[in-house]
Amino acid sequence: MKKFLFLAMISASFYSYANECKHGETLIASCEISGKESHIATFCANEKNDTIRYDFIKGTTSELTISFDIKNKLKRWVDLGTYTTYLGFSRGNYSYILKVPEEKPGAVALLDVKKNDSVISSKRCDSNSFGEENIKMNSIEDVSDSSVRNNGFSFP
Template sequence: MFCQKIKDNFLFILNYVALLISLCVAAQATADEANLCIREETYIGGCHLAEKKSRLLSFCTQGRNVIYRIGSEKKLEMEYVFSKEKPLTRWVDKATYTTYFGFRSGRYGYSFGVPQQTFGARAFLEVTLGNQTVMSRRCTQNSFGKDDLESEAIREADDAKIRISGFIFPPD
């Protein structure tokens, strides 16, 4: 009886230690996720794009700004800083529960979609020129991030207005 209690306690402690180790490994993997944020910024979302270039897409925040970056750790291809005066647009599609982040730069539109958190769902990037899609990339892993971040650098788009416009996103 005494030996059985010792064995049960030992197994409980062993399972507890295994759980702690797995939680630490998972936390470290999340902390080490590659992104393009600099030390003073907070990573709020992004992903590795599924493509030969193996680029990273990152949304970061620092102070009142949100920053979009795409490229590699060695070569940054684009950086766009959003503020209260020049905000990033966020739209939650009420039909699919996909959260879209979008902006326009010149004649190009950039839209990063974060689908509802379900098995197999992948975030994606779409770039348009006028009304034509010129690039569409999926992420290699689930990339949910903080799609509900509150910031004065993020403007909410009304779902009904996006639908009435023929799903033009990001809006002009």
């Protein structure tokens, strides 16, 4: 029975991981949020064509898909005080930020949505995947810790 349960857990983990990104993509980070309908936010990298895809899926419907490339870069900041990695982008008056904490037991990410620089939604992820944290691509703009701190912690 224990062996079956262990195999079921491995299978469930593989299934979840396999569904987050498409074939040929690498998971950078994900965040699952439960509620009346489940929500999942994912950042997936395609190193072959140097692009990153952000998907926000509510239930079974994709509500927002953004592609990042060399002209439209995803911003990444590592807070040197907490070692939290921030992945963020703006669309019009809205900003979307996934805060991925230092990888350790019990650590979960947070997903914030801002409108005109004010947080309108902040959700704690029920579960998350840390993915490939140090991936280097031309479609990612690394923002220095000092520039964010010197700008009143404004990110992205």
